[in-house]
Amino acid sequence: MAQVTEIDHPVVKHYLSILRNKKTETAAFRRAMGSIGTILAYQALSDLPLKTQEVETPIQTTMGHKAGPEVFVIPILRAGLSLVDGIINFMPDAKVGHIGVYRDEKTHEPVNYYHNFPGGLNNAYTLVVDPMLATGGSGSHALNFLKENGADNIRFVSLICAPEGVERLQKDHPDVPIITAAIDEKLNKDAFIVPGLGDAGDRYFGTL
Numbered sequence: 001m002a003q004v005t006e007i008d009h010p011v012v013k014h015y016l017s018i019l020r021n022k023k024t025e026t027a028a029f030r031r032a033m034g035s036i037g038t039i040l041a042y043q044a045l046s047d048l049p050l051k052t053q054e055v056e057t058p059i060q061t062t063m064g065h066k067a068g069p070e071v072f073v074i075p076i077l078r079a080g081l082s083l084v085d086g087i088i089n090f091m092p093d094a095k096v097g098h099i100g101v102y103r104d105e106k107t108h109e110p111v112n113y114y115h116n117f118p119g120g121l122n123n124a125y126t127l128v129v130d131p132m133l134a135t136g137g138s139g140s141h142a143l144n145f146l147k148e149n150g151a152d153n154i155r156f157v158s159l160i161c162a163p164e165g166v167e168r169l170q171k172d173h174p175d176v177p178i179i180t181a182a183i184d185e186k187l188n189k190d191a192f193i194v195p196g197l198g199d200a201g202d203r204y205f206g207t208l
Contacts, residue, residue, distance in 0.1 A: 003178070004166055004170075004180070004183070005043060005177065005179045006182065006183050007039065007040070007043055007179070007181050011035075011039065012039055015032045015181075016160075016181055016182055018032040019032050019033065019036070019197050020195065020196070022198065024203075026203070026204075026206040029203050030082075030204060033083060033131070033159075033200075033204060034089070035086060036083075036159065037083040037085065037086020037087050038086040038087070040083065040086070040157050040179055040181065041090040041091060041157075042090060044087075045090070045091060045125075045127075048067055048068070048069075048125055049067075049069060050065040050066065051065065051067075052064070052065055053066055067093070067125075069123055069125045070093075070094075070095060070124045071093065071094040071095070071125050072096075072097060072121065072124040072125070072151075073087050073095070073127050073129060074096075074097045074099055074117065074126060075096070075098060075128075075130070076100075076128065076129065076130040076142050077098055077099065077101070077114065078205070079131050079132065080131065081201075081204075082204040083131055083157065084096060087127065087157075095118040096118075097115070097116055097118050098114065098115065098116050099112065099115045099117075099128075099142050099146070100113045100114035100115065101113070101138045101141055101142055109137075110137050110138050110142075112145060117146075117149060121146065121151040121152075122151065124153065125153050125155075126146065126151045127155050127157050128142055128143060128146065128156050128157065128176075129157045129158075130142075130156075130157075131158060131160065131200040132161075132196070133156070133160070133162065133165035134192070135162070135165055136167070136172075137168070139156060139158075139165065139168075139169055140168055140169055140172040140173065143156065143169070143172070154173075154175075154176050155177050155178075155179060156176050156177070156179070157180075159180065159182070160180065160181065160182045160183075160193055160196060161182070161183045161184065161193075162184055162193045163185075164187050166178060
């Protein structure tokens with residue numbers, strides 16, 4: 001079963017309250033998303049393998065470290081873009097790919113409409129990013145597609161999860177850890193997370 005890490009931290013709760021508040025304007029919403037994205041990255045990269053190397057300080061030579069594998073950040077378009085700045089502020093050397101998924105209105109199944117990945121997925125430490133893990137359909141589909149393209153070391157990073165989405169990812173991808181700031185109560189009849197924060201993409205991009 002995939003490990004689920006729900007970050008319990010006062011600063012996370014502070015920013016989550018800003019994001020949940022329907023009165024929060026676009027600029028403040030973006031700042032809060034960036035800040036919480038950095039905290040999520042800190043947790044998601046906590047077991048990043050390191051290589052040792054010599055470092056020459058002004059005083060003497062000592063042993064230092066550098067990231068072992070490359071870090072790839074793959075947001076699920078478009079809402080996933082809202083967390084990218086915060087993550088790459090924490091890990092500026094990370095490479096960023098993209099995957100676009102929509103739900104077919106007839107079959108209700110997720111369908112790819114776009115993807116662009118950096119080379120070397122099979123050797124990278126990959127963070128798949130989507131701020132809202134609701135039903136888990138798009139997330140599971142994106143993980144399947146990445147695995148088919150060679151990714152074999154993946155973490156799923158989400159701001160807020162519904163229990164239904166967590167259950168779906170754990171069932172479909174028990175090898176993929178989930179890192180989140182909150183697991184909310186449930187999905188409503190329209191598949192929105194309750195209490196949630198509404199449509200993260202619309203609020204971030206100002207397209208409400």
